[in-house]
Amino acid sequence: MTGFVLRRLAGVVTTVAVASVVIFGALYLAPGDPASLLAGGNQPDPAALAAIRERHHLDDPFPVQYWHWLSGLLSGDPGVSLVLREPVTALIGARIGTTLLLVAYAAVLILTLGVATGVLAAVGGRRVDRALTVLTTVLMAAPAFVAAILLIWLFATTLSWFPVFGSGTGFADRIHHLTLPALALSGGYVAYVSRITRSEVRAELAADHVAAARGRGLPRWTVLRRHVLRNAAPPIVAVSGVTVAGLFAATAVAEQAFGVAGLGSLLVQSAARQDLIVVQALSLLLVTVFVVVNMLVDVLNATLDPRLAKEGAP
Amino acid sequence: MLDVRDLRKEYRGAIAVDGVSFAVPAGGSLAVVGESGSGKTTCARIVTGLEKATSGTVTLHGSVQMVFQDPYQSLDRRQTVRGCLAEVLAHHGRDRSRLGELLDLVGLDRRLGDALPRQLSGGQRQRVAIARALAAEPQLLVLDEAVAALDVSIQAQILNLLVDARAATGVAYLFITHDLSVVRHVCTDVVVMSRGRVVESGPVERVLHEPEHGYTRRLVASVPRPGWVPRRAVNRD
């Protein structure tokens, strides 16, 4: 097990390292001149531009620039936003709490609703299954921003149960504010996890060891809990892990629609403003979060099913 | 014709086959028997080139083909019988007209030529697999538990077919199996394997009637037969 964790950890480090090169390289190649951004809105004169380039190492060869960036990152300083003139750490710091909460909230919704409906569809008989199939189909095919507008219209404007926008202050108020964004964000993923759960649970229900467990006179609920769900858990956890890890970035649309200041909308806005420094740092952060969450999920899965920790296991 | 010397195969430190030697003369038939995990399949895969030995030599004069245990997975599920055989014939530069002969040889109705594997029974599939192997006119045919998955009545058909095919083509067999009665029926020589090693070998008659090695004795004794009483190893001697 220790060996497995170490191997996965090494994998995370390599992935992040490669990703950092990819991210930096892609943005290096992106059209547009960061110097003109730094120069402000006016028509800058060539001398001023040259000075700015000099100061920000923009004329250095790629490896040198990359090294500057990387050593800054490693020493905890990803730089200062080209547009907002704020340290990237401050920009991210101001938003990460909200995003974490939003993601956690959505993740809880996805896991509870997704798994619950999936299990229900698998064991609840034909009619329930069909009803849930229709529901998940529609949920999966409905973009988050469409869900957002419907939720706002129904719960915020018509019923006034939840606030329309913002991220709130204090825990209860934040939860109150983030309910609709979390719902809009999670809709499609709930359906996805529900589908996966349904098919995994069905596959597990058909397994011989489940029939055997029933044949040994174990109560239905015990069989469901200890044999079906327990065994269906690893693939469901794996899929949910990828989903939840991806949520950090997928928040963009929901944040945009609900005026919530989070990392997703910061990424979109920064990209739109060509604020490369922010985009680089944020992309790498999101990638790191993604691979780390995935690693945690793998480790969790390996404790659930030690076969997965064996060398050479897929 | 096949000469295997000092074969050794390791999988990440685990030794699957260790110092195995045997030989198959042209037109001969050698059985490989032994407990589960003793390395029989590993030997077969090395002989057919599906796997590389860690050390040791395999000398083979002529070509080799293989028939696998599971008739349900050893055919391409999208290919008709005819397509499957024609592909192999063409690949080996044989004439397409041999297709009919092959079907006859393995006792398959020619009308089944257009059938897909899923339309065939297990026995029929195994016939196709044998026909496919014979299409290349190999000098050696490796059969890895080729009849184990078949029903008794079908197994008999296939065994007869194998005997006939050997008579007709002069192909040699390397026959891997658990079933000693099959060994007696098809093979002239036998190699007994246990834990990756050859523990005993020789003519079938001799090995099965006067087993020398303890494992062989236990193996022979464990075959159900009239008057047989199963015993637990701990209780024996």
Added chain:
Amino acid sequence: MTALAIPVVRRAVPFAAVICLLVVLTAILAPWIAPYDPNAIDPLNAYAPFSAAHPLGTDDLGRDLLSRLIHGSRTSLAGPLIVVVAAGTIGATLAITAAWFGGWFDALMSRALDVLFAFPGLVLAITVAALFGSGFITPVVALSVAFVPVIARVMRAAALRERNLPYIEALRVQGFGAWRICLRHLVPNLAPLLMVQAAIGFGYAMIDLASISFLGLGLQPPAADWGLMIANGQPSILAGFPQQSVTAAVAVVITVVAFTAVAERLATRFGGDVR
């Protein structure tokens, strides 16, 4: 991972097939069957309700919604189609070569795909589109790239499984070359799974492209694209004119569901075992 197919009610499949056919026909015949020019504006007749002249009403500039929906089917189908075809081809090729050659090649490929996989699709597309220019092509290319690891992962697992089946080994014993076995046997046998993956990807691509349009980074107006129509109609929903968003959203949902249903059915039909 299990193929995430929509558990279709079998009886609905012919119905879904008819819908697919209709959608495709609509896309092909759009200029001939649309009652109006999809871009002909009439600002004084904006937000017209359902009527005989405008069966679905008009949008914020008085354009006929039915005509826009009909014309919109073209890019709405073409975008996701390109994404799944490109990602499917690249993903399947990578997956099959990785599974076939194994060893360090497989390890390298898997790690590379992991890196790619770590960029969530929509975000990759958004960032790339924002930095490299919006439009039809950029998001489609970015999304194709983002879909590659998703498809490749599933396909690699399946290819590994398939590669170890005795029939492939039998072909190897027969002396067939790797290329031939891959192209003639592995690929056709994996095709049904690829098709299911593509069908699911199609739905996601459609939704993702719509989201990109919502953020203003996708296809450019006044193109009559469904995703764009949802996004453009969105502000007027609160004003009491939901037709544009609703009709386009319904078109997206129906198309996605119908395509997935039919693809899955075809896959089980021709491939037998999808898993």
Added chain:
Amino acid sequence: MTLLQFDRLTVAVSGRPVLRRVTLDVAAGEAVGLVGESGSGKSMTVRSVMRLLPAGATVGGTVRFDGADVGALDAAGLRRMRSRDVAMVFQDPRAVVNPVRTVGDFLTEVLRDQGTGRSEATRRAAAALSEVGVGDAMRRLQQRPYELSGGLLQRVVIAAALLTGPRLILADEPTTALDTTTQEEVVAILAEQRRLRGTTLMFITHDLELAAAVCDRIAVMYAGEIVEILPAARLHSDARHPYTRALLGSRPGAVAPGERLRTVPGVPQSALTAPPGCVFADRCPHAEARCRDVRPVFTGSAACHLLEVL
């Protein structure tokens, strides 16, 4: 005394016949072998005792266990029967033991469900393991299925079956996945336990010789029907039904090496494709016109029109 009774048991899955009028009495303490080729309905027969049939199965006729109609049991009664009275051993131990939980969990869960304390359950599980010849029982309890060989695992499954002291064991090809030496072990354990406890056994196998060695009586199944029932000791001498004879004759050991095996033409039928008359008619070398048209009735030992003639 009859412990288990199949009375004209008919099973269909989604309208397709699987078992047809299976009638069989198993006396308490008796061992009955159920022999036949793939798809003949052996598993369905024993599964119907536990009501472990596939979804959409319809059952006709009755199965009685200890006089009680199994089909009429309520949920609690069914659970009681499954957990205390009847145990099942399946063909593939790997498929049957939950792969992600420990051997100990597998062995103790039924006892724990019945209210046995944890340490008591563990103690009994360890004892059961030792009884079936698994050494180092406490360590084995911590292990997971993939860490055990097939033979060991099958012993674990048998230990689990014995643990609750059942009156009937249904063993569905418990040795097919094992090699012959391990098969001998497993079969010996079953026989030994039966001797010790007087448990009733239904033993399914493809292997007539094996069945004859383990059982008192043998029932031969074909296409969803029992075609012959005969005492194990007289398998070779008294087999009357052409199918039983075909089975005996087609084994490689039945003829001298070098001779051709006596094969049966055609492929085994299933209950679904069986002809209207005798189920074996289309493969039977002796078949007459009436065999193809009229179903033979089971007369004491076999279902065949030609019983007197052959």
Added chain:
Amino acid sequence: GPAAATTITLVETTPAATGDVATVTWALPSGEPASLDPARTGDYSANTVGTNLCESLLRLETDFSTSPGLASGIVQKDPVTVVITLRDGVTFWDGSALTADDVVYSLSRHRDPELASYAAHVFANVAAIEATGALEVTVRFRKPDMQFVPDMAGVPGAIVQKAFTSKAGPAFGTATGGLMCTGPFKLAGWRNGARITLERNDSYWDAARRAKAARFDFVFLTDHSTLTSALLAGEVDGVYGAPVGSIAALRRSGTGTLYFGPSTETFSLGAVAADGPAADPRIRQALDLAIDKTSYVAGVLKGAGEPLRTFTPPLSWQGSPAKAVYDAGYAALPDTSKADLEAAKKLVTAAAPSRTDLVIATPAGDQSLLQTATIAQDAARQIGLTMTVRQLQPAEFAGLFYDPALRQGIDFIATTGYLEVPGALYYAPGFVLEGAPFNWTNYGDAGVTANLVGAVSETDPAKSAERFVAAQAVFGPAKLQITLAGSYNRLFLNKRITGAPASFSYISSSWAALVGAA
């Protein structure tokens, strides 16, 4: 259709507040400002917030006239000298007194090339800024510049504290760096991405204009439907620039009132290519004639606007002593608000453009401009031109105004513009003089140049106006900007508050101080 506008009445102000309120939540539909540093203020959001914090030397009134602000007077002593007299007793938020030094510092900042101030162009003709007394600052010009004084009512005239600013360095005006000014509100908090909080400056120098709200929260709501929902739900109390698409919904609402006020905002199509069809005045005139302005106003502005004859909107001279001259000049311009397709087609035929495929750019996400571009596209189609719409990211779009490379391959832009200070001369020189930054088509007319340069250096308002009108009579019909309409200022106020100016003058005034209980 259902969109036909109901009658709209324009008001300059809303009813005066009756008392104080604790907190007002105000939305910024353009999103979070990048900075509140006056040198980096140049958009709706930064203006809307910043002018309540850092006051200017002059105040902008609701009718676009100016009145004394931090300066008790600004006198154009001669064509090249302006003397600014500061008000006595003005203090910064930290209690320190406003000095001539601070003013010199604040104005000079814009001339610092390192700082790259957005207002640098205002000081283009300035030769020197110096303190000539404890409360007197003198600005000397290289060339006469009549627009300078009115500019002092806007952000270029905003005053910051020297000590604080030089200490804060580049962070000045950001969430971390903060501000130090004299306004009726002080910057109390800026939660990055979430909100900017202003608190009342209780020691504000002008007791008459002491803020009525103890706190002002600005939130960033760029999504129109979210913003509208928030207004309707009462979660946000007010907004300037309420979404056009939501006019109907907001007017119907019982939560508050939607006011329409006069504005300098215009919607236009700008020709950006120096060569190709867009550089040909006949093509621009044809396009102008092909668009029916009345239906444009109804369709795009939902009735909240009116057609304009040229790009300098009449509100810009409403406070001028030469108003009559300007009005007459405007009235004399040709009225093209009715579409005339025949005339337009003739113009195209006459122009015989080298190519008929044009590209029009709009900033992504702006629904109204998107509709504008679409309408232009439709009009182009009707006169035998094809026009492709290209949506650019807002940053890219903004860059287009300065960077010729970004204008490559684009013929027209659909854009909005506004004047944040009074003065008819605000726009024209930048657009029509040879070599001017926005003269993208290389327009050049000797008469126009002479008249405009004369107007800029003429100290007598009436004479200046006459020369401007003469130039406008020539460059107006050339349609460098195809002005489609002027839009009304749209202000929504929750029923619990009132007092905010309804006129567009809010853009340069400490308007929030007026907002109080209804």
